[in-house]
Amino acid sequence: MTNPSLLIVRDLHVSVEGKAILKGVNLTVNAGEVHALMGPNGSGKSTLSFCLMGHPKYHVTSGQILYLGQDMAALPPNERAAAGIFLAFQYPTAIPGVTIANFLRAALRGVRGQDVPVKEFRQIVKANLNALGIAESFMSRYVNDGFSGGEKKRLEILQMAVLAPQLAVLDETDSGLDIDALKTVAEGINALRAPERGLLLITHYQRILNYLTPDVVHVLVNGRVARSGGPELAHELEAKGYETFRDQETVTPVAS
Numbered sequence: 001m002t003n004p005s006l007l008i009v010r011d012l013h014v015s016v017e018g019k020a021i022l023k024g025v026n027l028t029v030n031a032g033e034v035h036a037l038m039g040p041n042g043s044g045k046s047t048l049s050f051c052l053m054g055h056p057k058y059h060v061t062s063g064q065i066l067y068l069g070q071d072m073a074a075l076p077p078n079e080r081a082a083a084g085i086f087l088a089f090q091y092p093t094a095i096p097g098v099t100i101a102n103f104l105r106a107a108l109r110g111v112r113g114q115d116v117p118v119k120e121f122r123q124i125v126k127a128n129l130n131a132l133g134i135a136e137s138f139m140s141r142y143v144n145d146g147f148s149g150g151e152k153k154r155l156e157i158l159q160m161a162v163l164a165p166q167l168a169v170l171d172e173t174d175s176g177l178d179i180d181a182l183k184t185v186a187e188g189i190n191a192l193r194a195p196e197r198g199l200l201l202i203t204h205y206q207r208i209l210n211y212l213t214p215d216v217v218h219v220l221v222n223g224r225v226a227r228s229g230g231p232e233l234a235h236e237l238e239a240k241g242y243e244t245f246r247d248q249e250t251v252t253p254v255a256s
């Protein structure tokens with residue numbers, strides 16, 4: 001039996017403040033797969049990630065997002081999270097006044113739909129803090145308040161590990177990490193790989209893919225997937241950049 005499709009993005013067109021950003025994205029992530037999404041600045045990668053999560057500012061003008069066979073159009077972000085979708089933000093927001101402990105507990109309660117016993121919560125958090133090399137003292141700090149870039153990215157991975165989503169979309173979680181942190185974060189992501197899970201990893205760099213070999217690499221250019229391929233595609237991009245894709249974009253008409 002083939003794996004069920006965890007995520008199907010079908011001819012997705014998305015506008016932000018009246019401007020068309022995604023212009024017919026097609027993408028399928030099966031359970032158990034890791035997909036890397038690469039592409040130049042401004043090509044629409046974060047826009048796609050926000051749409052998958054249901055950000056109200058991003059308007060789906062046509063096309064579909066199917067998660068486990070269900071059309072996500074009518075589902076608000078909290079229900080998508082409860083259904084098992086997680087997004088690690090490219091630019092995590094600070095929430096002064098809310099401690100990480102309270103934030104994580106509320107997030108876990110929201111996703112589970114019921115309260116999490118304190119003892120169980122402590123166990124889950126402690127195991128993941130150790131694995132990610134985050135000091136326990138962080139739990140009483142306010143979410144992302146005064147955090148370094150790398151600390152913010154580690155906290156995104158801690159959230160993912162605690163919530164254990166079925167589909168994780170990680171938007172440039174590898175950006176701004178030092179060499180050791182990159183390895184720790186990659187291990188944290190690897191630990192979550194499972195036959196029932198899927199990962200969509202948005203990245204600019206091949207280096208994280210050395211730790212997390214993707215099944216498929218997609219190149220998003222000007223709001224469309226210009227090419228998909230195996231891990232070798234990321235190496236090709238590293239060597240050649242995006243110029244050839246930009247040329248293809250202007251020469252090859254794409255049916256809408």
Ligand SMILES: Nc1ncnc2c1ncn2[C@@H]1O[C@H](COP(=O)(O)OP(=O)(O)OP(=O)(O)O)[C@@H](O)[C@H]1O
Binds near residue numbers: 039040042044048090
């Ligand atoms: N809220 C918004 N308001 C106005 N324009 C937006 C908004 N969100 C995205 N855009 C525009 O959509 C385009 C795609 O942005 P997006 O953040 O998706 O790119 P990206 O591929 O993630 O780039 P990067 O690699 O720099 O993170 C950009 O031109 C951006 O300015």
Ligand SMILES: [Mg+2]
Binds near residue numbers: 047
């Ligand atoms: Mg982005």
